[in-house]
Amino acid sequence: MSVKIAFATSDRRVVNQHFGAAEAFAIYEVDECSAHLVEVAEFIETAMDGHEGKLAAKIELLLDCAAVYCNAAGASAIQQLLAKGIQPMRVDEGSAIEVLLSGLQKNLVSDTPVWLAKHLKKQSDTSRFADDEAWQE
Numbered sequence: 715m716s717v718k719i720a721f722a723t724s725d726r727r728v729v730n731q732h733f734g735a736a737e738a739f740a741i742y743e744v745d746e747c748s749a750h751l752v753e754v755a756e757f758i759e760t761a762m763d764g765h766e767g768k769l770a771a772k773i774e775l776l777l778d779c780a781a782v783y784c785n786a787a788g789a790s791a792i793q794q795l796l797a798k799g800i801q802p803m804r805v806d807e808g809s810a811i812e813v814l815l816s817g818l819q820k821n822l823v824s825d826t827p828v829w830l831a832k833h834l835k836k837q838s839d840t841s842r843f844a845d846d847e848a849w850q851e
Contacts, residue, residue, distance in 0.1 A: 715834055716745035718752065719818060720776050721811050722784035726754065729809045733787035733795075733802065734769060741779060742815060746822045749815040769794060776800050780833040783814060799836065801829040 720739045722731035731737060741753040755775050769791050776782055781801040795802045805814065821830055 715822075715837065716743050717780040717818075717822075717830070717833060717837070718742065718778050719744055719815070720779045720782040721814070722782065723811065726751075727811060728807075729783050729785060729805050729811065729814070730807050731784060733772070733782065733784040733791050736772065736784065739772070739775065739782070740811065741776075742811075744815060744818050744822070746819055749819060773798055773800070780830060783809070783811075799833065801833070 718741055720741045721729050722733055722736040722738075723729055723740050724731060724737050726738075726740050736757065738754060738756040740751060741755070742749050743752045757772070773791075773794055776795075777798060777800070779800055781803050782795065783803045783805050785807045786804060787795070787802045792802050818830075821827060826834070
């Protein structure tokens with residue numbers, strides 16, 4: 715089973731952006747054995763000005779993601795992300811994406827955090843339901 719994880723980054727190497735003002739998100743597909751970049755979404759530079767309208771496009775982009783790693787996120791952004799089932803993850807500026815991906819791969823094998831276990835269960839339930847719909851007697 716795989717998950718999509720987003721990273722707020724300007725250089726695709728380290729997490730170095732605040733969620734609300736992120737210039738780009740690198741989105742990876744991660745499973746127990748591999749991690750590969752599936753998308754990079756770039757935004758025009760936005761100031762952290764308290765206008766929440768700019769969050770909608772970013773959250774919409776991340777709907778398939780289990781989590782988004784960033785340096786910080788405002789309370790409203792955190793609330794909106796959680797409401798959509800996306801776990802905001804705060805990490806220190808300059809945290810290497812490669813190291814974070816490696817840790818996630820280990821978490822998929824053992825010591826799965828609660829947020830990831832919930833996402834995997836939801837993903838499993840959704841795919842099983844879709845399979846049941848196609849099956850008829």
